[in-house]
Amino acid sequence: MSAGVALVTTDTPFGRQMAARLDRALSDGPDPLRAVLVNRKPANGNGRRRLPGLNRLQRAVLPDKRVAHAAWLLQQQADAAFEIETGPLPDWPETCVVREACPSRINDADTVGWLAGVAPRLLISAGAPILRAPILAVPPLGVLNLHSSLLPRYRGTRAEFWQVHNDDLSHAGLTVHFVDAGVDSGDIVLQVPLQTSPSEGPWMMRARNQIAALEALPEAALQVLAGTAVRRPQERSDERPYRFADITPAAIRRVLMRMKRASVSR
DSSP: OOOSEEEEEESSHHHHHHHHHHHHHHTTSSSOEEEEEEEOOOOOTTSOOOOTTOOHHHHHTTTSHHHHHHHHHHHHHHHHHHHHHHOSOOOOOTTSEEEEEOGGGTTSHHHHHHHHHHOOSEEEEESOOOOOHHHHTSSTTOEEEEESSSTTSSOBSOHHHHHHHTTOOTTOEEEEEEOOSSSSOSOEEEEEEOOOOGGGHHHHHHHHHHHHHHHHHHHHHHHHHHTOOOOBOOOOOOOOOBOGGGOOHHHHHHHHHHHHHHHHHO
């Protein structure tokens, strides 16, 4: 019989804090957090893992060193703000089974088989790659996903970046929604707007969204498990999902300029 909850996340401060928050929120109920599937990239050629700060966004701008350094500094400031707000980095919950999976193998049969063996009633995605039909079919209550915009606008990757880039903060915030076959298109359970300005920038906006998510995602999970969640179908949107490949050096320069102009005008 299915029971409990499983989490798919990343081995980052946010992922570990999310696991700890879910563990506390669910510990007194009939469906505790039972398993964590950690989305982790494999070691590189010399046996060492990539530096945590060297993400795809930074690698995309390495040819422009000044832009890369500016983005790196802003990311460091956002990381520091997140860690100050959330406290010491926790270990994975002791009561959970923890399994690592490379992003490119997250939908492999052995991963799906492992999850089926855990038999969670609900699966929660907080930083996972796209999950395919075999994984989506495992939990009878479905899969909840965290997205960093007020859907249906800004589907895809790094919504905060594109909100600043497009000078459109009307959809800043986060959405907890069910996962379906589309990209960030499933029924909405909960939304939390983010009050911000272009001067804050997408890196700090993302940190603030993640801080808010530490309460919002457990709350949504409790509603789904209790059968009290209200599912709201998304309105149709013809806006295409954004991709990592769209975050070019030129796009980052435009974002930095918007931040600078907004800071001067304040």
